Amino acid sequence: MHKVAVDHVSKIYDLNTNKRAKLIQLFTFGSVYNEKPYYALRDISFTVDSGDSVGIIGLNGSGKSTLSNLLGEVTQPTSGSITIDGRSSLIAISAGLNNELTGEENIRMKCLMHGLSEKQVRERFDDIVAFSELDQFIYQPIKTYSSGMRSRLGFAIAIHTDPDVLIVDEALSVGDETFSNKCIEKMKEFQKQGKTIFFVSHSATQIKKMCNKALWLHYGEINDYGPTEKVVGDYVKYIKAFKQKTKSDQQTYKKQMLLKQQKKSLLVQQEKILSPWKNYLILTLLLLIFLLSLFLQIS
Numbered sequence: 295m296h297k298v299a300v301d302h303v304s305k306i307y308d309l310n311t312n313k314r315a316k317l318i319q320l321f322t323f324g325s326v327y328n329e330k331p332y333y334a335l336r337d338i339s340f341t342v343d344s345g346d347s348v349g350i351i352g353l354n355g356s357g358k359s360t361l362s363n364l365l366g367e368v369t370q371p372t373s374g375s376i377t378i379d380g381r382s383s384l385i386a387i388s389a390g391l392n393n394e395l396t397g398e399e400n401i402r403m404k405c406l407m408h409g410l411s412e413k414q415v416r417e418r419f420d421d422i423v424a425f426s427e428l429d430q431f432i433y434q435p436i437k438t439y440s441s442g443m444r445s446r447l448g449f450a451i452a453i454h455t456d457p458d459v460l461i462v463d464e465a466l467s468v469g470d471e472t473f474s475n476k477c478i479e480k481m482k483e484f485q486k487q488g489k490t491i492f493f494v495s496h497s498a499t500q501i502k503k504m505c506n507k508a509l510w511l512h513y514g515e516i517n518d519y520g521p522t523e524k525v526v527g528d529y530v531k532y533i534k535a536f537k538q539k540t541k542s543d544q545q546t547y548k549k550q551m552l553l554k555q556q557k558k559s560l561l562v563q564q565e566k567i568l569s570p571w572k573n574y575l576i577l578t579l580l581l582l583i584f585l586l587s588l589f590l591q592i593s
């Protein structure tokens with residue numbers, strides 16, 4: 295059995311701001327996408343085994359954070375399924391911490407949410423604070439923290455809650471190098487215990503150091519998945535070629551790719567609209583309910 299299986303997963307963000315479109319969506323239970331469904335991830339499938347460390351790479355907006363939120367069970371896929379054998383924990387700069395609470399309160403809240411008992415939280419509290427290096431700041435509301443401080447707290451909590459699958463999304467990009475190295479050492483301990491890690495980073499060097507596999511996302515789809523050396527090597531070549539283009543060529547390329555991604559979204563949207571029997575069925579059902587309630591009122 296695979297540790298993680300991602301099966302035909304898509305994540306749609308609704309870019310509709312139009313009230314009429316939202317109403318139509320509501321009354322047809324989302325079966326009619328009136329205007330702008332946007333596929334942040336489109337029909338992706340892959341599997342990961344115990345002990346694998348997978349680097350997730352890709353240009354800005356390619357869907358890395360969307361995927362890590364799905365793996366961390368912070369959001370749900372629009373379609374498809376994700377099966378995780380065990381419990382996952384997401385560490386991202388903005389994930390799951392409550393701004394109004396202090397660092398201390400956040401530790402308690404997140405640990406309890408991860409299934410630790412009050413006693414376990416008390417036992418691990420000092421280690422978490424020590425790892426985060428926050429000292430007395432732990433008693434301050436985290437809205438006063440810098441992004442580096444938040445990331446340190448998020449990392450410290452997550453690694454002390456014994457997750458089976460650890461997802462680290464850009465959390466190391468905001469801290470100083472000493473702290474990043476400490477986190478990398480901790481992730482290596484996780485690897486030795488045979489745990490599974492997903493590591494989102496813009497640093498090819500960090501990914502090569504940490505991961506045996508890499509997943510290259512490109513405008514919401516998987517461009518390549520396999521051994522790190524090959525995938526990251528090809529990605530670095532791609533980035534180099536991209537950077538050699540003029541600024542205006544880079545912009546044109548990005549626009550074309552985004553347009554292509556949106557066209558695919560629209561194609562799927564049309565497929566949905568072109569299956570009218572489903573929509574007619576829903577509308578008929580609504581009409582019947584309406585007539586029935588009218589009839590009941592009269593009688």
Ligand SMILES: Nc1ncnc2c1ncn2[C@@H]1O[C@H](COP(=O)(O)OP(=O)(O)OP(=O)(O)O)[C@@H](O)[C@H]1O
Pocket residue numbers: 307308332334352353354355356357358359360361
């Ligand atoms: N809540 C949201 N509502 C609408 N669109 C969103 C939302 N979250 C992400 N997106 C869009 O989905 C796409 C993928 O975003 P995502 O943050 O997953 O990319 P990324 O690869 O992590 O980017 P980066 O490297 O810049 O962090 C982007 O085009 C983004 O604008």
